[in-house]
Amino acid sequence: MSEIPVVRDVLDDNAAGAAANRARFAAAGVYVMNLMSGPGAGKTTLMERTAVACRGRLRIAVVAGDIETRRDADRIARHGVPVEQVNTGGACHMDARMLEGALSRIDLASLDALIIENVGNLVCPAEFDLGEHDKVMILSVTEGADKPAKYPLMFSEARLMVLGKTDLLPYVDFDPHAAIADARTLNPDLEVIRLSSRTGEGIEDWISWIERRRASRVGGTKD
Amino acid sequence: MHEVSIAQRIVEVIRDTADRNGGGRVASAVLRVGELSCVDPETLAFAFDLSCRGDPTLDGCSLRIERVPARLRCRACAWEGGGDPFAGCPACGARGFDVLDGRELRLQTIDLEQA
Known part of the structure; x- marks a missing residue:
């Protein structure tokens, strides 16, 4: 031995x-x-809204990660945006190699932005670098304000937190100020956008945020 | 359950190391798992056993997991020590640490039974 x-x-x-x-x-x-x-x-619903709101402003494509099925990809593709599906085959996150396969089927040079819709999970995806410029997370108001304390890694790695489903705030026991304050104790620079895919609140802020980040990380949009 | 894909990756690294060292059966392996790595050691050990089953090189290989405690350095005052990276600094109260140790997921050694 x-x-x-x-x-x-x-x-x-x-x-x-x-x-x-x-x-x-x-x-x-x-x-x-x-x-x-x-x-x-609400990742997939936000992708549907984003596809519509980006028309004439940003050329985007989406990589939709899911453990099984093509449902998310089919929903987004209906809005005329190129979508590639990555089935993780049971894994709870996407890793860099899984993404690599999908990238070879996308004409990246024709795009302004690529959005990777990761597998729904607040734990594992935060551990796996995919090579992206920014990590963005959605916390919906139906999930409870205790999530930053329970999933600190996700909140500390994100640049932007989208506070989603804000149209439901009157019906749920969720204090947005407390949730934002908790998240910022983990990540003082965390940016926040309040958004409702249903009413359209915050969609303009969201698209402008993507445009701004693109401009600062990559440069102006392509003609 | 990312422990399953991590276990499969560990199996690949072990097999690759064994091959590059002349082959043979791997009796045991030592893995260092940082306490901040978001990996559950028990689940990982279970997934590892399943991943080894039926593999001629690895069947029955025992995985020894060594936990590595967190070691942090405060970005404000350079205090160093263990603790919760998401809490305030015990010395100056500021938030925000660099993680020096505790995020590793590293295969340290393997025991090879050479043929």
Whole structure:
């Protein structure tokens, strides 16, 4: 029996994949966002609204991650936006290699922004770098204001928190000020947009935010 | 349940290391898991056993998991020590630490039974 030293990071493969994706995004001049939330927070509905609101402003595509099924991708594709589905085959998050496969089927150079709709989960996706420019999360008001304390990594990694389903605020016991304050104790620079995909509140702020981040990370939009 | 995909990745790294060292059966492996890594050691051990089953190199391989405690450095006052990275600094009260140790997921050694 011989002891062999290894000392190798088990996630080094993901780090290498993320670096490769990052180089690809830079070469194509595309801004990339990793959108995360718990299941049912409204990621896909927001993608549908975004597809409509971006017309004539931003050329976007979506990579929809799901454990199984093409339902999310089909819903978004109806709005005329290129969508690639990644089925994670049981895994609770997307990793850099899974994304790599989808990227080869997208004409990245023709896009202003690519949005990766991660698997619905507030824990695991925050651990896996995909090579994106920004991590964005949705916290919907139906989920409860205790989420920042329960899932600190997600809240501390995000640049923007979309406070979703704000049209339901009158019906739920959710204090948005407390939730935002809690999230900012973890992440003082966290930006917040209040949004309702149903009423359209905040959609303009959301699209402008994407435009601003694109301009600062990549440059102006393509003609 | 990302422990399943992590376990599969550990199996790949072990197999690759064994191959590069002349092959043979791997009797055990040591994995260092940081306490901030969001990996549940028990679930990981279970997923690892399942991933090894039926594999000629790894069947029955025992995984020893060493927990690595968190070590933080305050970004404001450079205090160093263990604790909760999301709490305030015990020295100056500021929030925001660099994580020096505690996020690792690292295969340290394997024990190879050479043929």
